[in-house]
Amino acid sequence: MLGSTGSIGTSACDVFAAREELVPLAFVAHRSWETLARQCREHDVKIAVLADESVADTVDREAFPPGCEVRFGERAVEEVAAHPDADAVLSAIVGAAGLRGTWAAVEAGKRVALANKETLVVAGPLVTKRAAETGAELLPVDSEHNAIYQALLAGRRDQVRRVILTASGGPFRGRSAASLHDVTPADALAHPTWDMGKRISVDSATMLNKAFELIEARWLFDLPADRIDVVVHPQSVVHSFVEYVDGSVLAQLSPPDMKLPIQYALTHPDRRPGPTAKFDWNQAFELTFEPPDREAFPGLNLGTRVAERGGTAGAALNAADEIAVERFLNGEIRFPDIARLCEQALDEHPFEAEPTLESLMEVDAWVRERTKSTG
Numbered sequence: 306m307l308g309s310t311g312s313i314g315t316s317a318c319d320v321f322a323a324r325e326e327l328v329p330l331a332f333v334a335h336r337s338w339e340t341l342a343r344q345c346r347e348h349d350v351k352i353a354v355l356a357d358e359s360v361a362d363t364v365d366r367e368a369f370p371p372g373c374e375v376r377f378g379e380r381a382v383e384e385v386a387a388h389p390d391a392d393a394v395l396s397a398i399v400g401a402a403g404l405r406g407t408w409a410a411v412e413a414g415k416r417v418a419l420a421n422k423e424t425l426v427v428a429g430p431l432v433t434k435r436a437a438e439t440g441a442e443l444l445p446v447d448s449e450h451n452a453i454y455q456a457l458l459a460g461r462r463d464q465v466r467r468v469i470l471t472a473s474g475g476p477f478r479g480r481s482a483a484s485l486h487d488v489t490p491a492d493a494l495a496h497p498t499w500d501m502g503k504r505i506s507v508d509s510a511t512m513l514n515k516a517f518e519l520i521e522a523r524w525l526f527d528l529p530a531d532r533i534d535v536v537v538h539p540q541s542v543v544h545s546f547v548e549y550v551d552g553s554v555l556a557q558l559s560p561p562d563m564k565l566p567i568q569y570a571l572t573h574p575d576r577r578p579g580p581t582a583k584f585d586w587n588q589a590f591e592l593t594f595e596p597p598d599r600e601a602f603p604g605l606n607l608g609t610r611v612a613e614r615g616g617t618a619g620a621a622l623n624a625a626d627e628i629a630v631e632r633f634l635n636g637e638i639r640f641p642d643i644a645r646l647c648e649q650a651l652d653e654h655p656f657e658a659e660p661t662l663e664s665l666m667e668v669d670a671w672v673r674e675r676t677k678s679t680g
């Protein structure tokens with residue numbers, strides 16, 4: 306599991322605790338070695354990796370269970386992602402930093418339970434092409450894409466009219482563009498339905514998360530941007546829809562809890578009992594739907610633009626957003642600046658239509674530098 310100490314990683318640990326046949330081999334974190342050590346003790350993990358090798362001197366090896374190999378650095382991340390004893394890799398590092406390990410797992414032909422949507426935002430065409438060549442299976446963990454994956458199994462791919470991603474609308478749903486000027490990081494982090502890491506929580510607040518998910522769906526399901534729609538559904542119970550040519554609309558529903566899509570991505574095609582709570586059909590509850598407000602949340606439109614353009618556009622959008630979110634959380638810029646800086650990066654970066662992994666990384670670095678210093 307890449308990214309064990311985060312929100313997805315923590316949910317995955319609950320799945321491992323509930324399903325004894327899912328045995329974790331290696332856990333990867335960035336720097337949080339104390340949490341990593343505790344997780345390795347609790348799940349008897351054989352290999353622990355800290356991607357940032359500069360923490361090596363501070364780590365207490367005795368905190369890890371006896372026999373656990375503790376490794377450091379990016380190369381170690383790639384090696385565990387391709388480990389011959391691993392049947393599947395749960396890719397749950399946040400940001401473009403997750404691409405290297407995911408790529409290594411794809412190269413090794415693994416099943417990749419993909420939470421790290423940035424892999425497809427940055428390098429969708431390269432990753433899906435390589436997966437087809439190596440036989441790697443991309444099983445989406447992102448709740449919307451996991452739902453679409455399930456609903457697609459009920460029909461024929463050539464009879465899909467469109468997919469519709471559901472969006473919670475985030476903590477600022479219903480607010481005007483003008484009222485978002487003074488919102489604070491704490492306001493933006495207070496997601497109404499999901500408990501997630503900081504970056505994706507802010508992305509949900511700007512609705513750039515839905516822009517990323519549109520790009521993710523474009524590559525994962527090989528659908529053009531004009532066949533991917535977004536509807537706001539504040540309860541986060543319907544995780545997305547697939548509309549077929551006869552007008553039937555199929556959905557996947559479950560309580561807002563990532564344990565279910567994580568488990569599904571690991572056990573598919575089996576469905577097994579797990580730790581996710583069930584609906585109480587004796588309680589009345591409402592499911593509502595409304596169109597997104599594209600004026601208050603202009604970041605949403607960038608997703609369609611990038612999904613249509615391809616090339617280096619996704620790498621530019623993601624890099625700008627990573628830096629802009631960090632700057633917003635540090636109090637350096639205001640909330641509406643996030644989408645503005647993303648659009649600026651899309652307009653100004655040196656676009657390339659057929660990039661390699663290396664040129665994607667160059668664009669990533671160029672945009673990061675630029676977005677750090679742009680007002």
Ligand SMILES: NC(=O)C1=CN([C@@H]2O[C@H](COP(=O)(O)OP(=O)(O)OC[C@H]3O[C@@H](n4cnc5c(N)ncnc54)[C@H](OP(=O)(O)O)[C@@H]3O)[C@@H](O)[C@H]2O)C=CC1
Binds near residue numbers: 337357446502
């Ligand atoms: N949380 C959710 O419900 C959902 C998340 N996702 C996606 O899943 C991914 C993870 O999200 P989430 O769990 O919320 O994020 P968190 O911020 O909670 O966790 C991030 C994890 O990535 C690790 N990490 C960060 N940077 C690096 C790096 N450079 N190298 C190696 N490891 C690194 C962190 O380690 P450390 O603790 O040491 O910093 C931590 O384990 C994201 O791509 C997100 O978009 C998708 C759908 C839902």
Ligand SMILES: CC(=O)[C@@H](O)[C@H](O)COP(=O)(O)O
Binds near residue numbers: 471472473509
């Ligand atoms: C749980 C999950 O998949 C997140 O991506 C979630 O969808 C974020 O909520 P928003 O719908 O508000 O972006």
Ligand SMILES: [Mn+2]
Binds near residue numbers: 447448449518
């Ligand atoms: Mn999602």
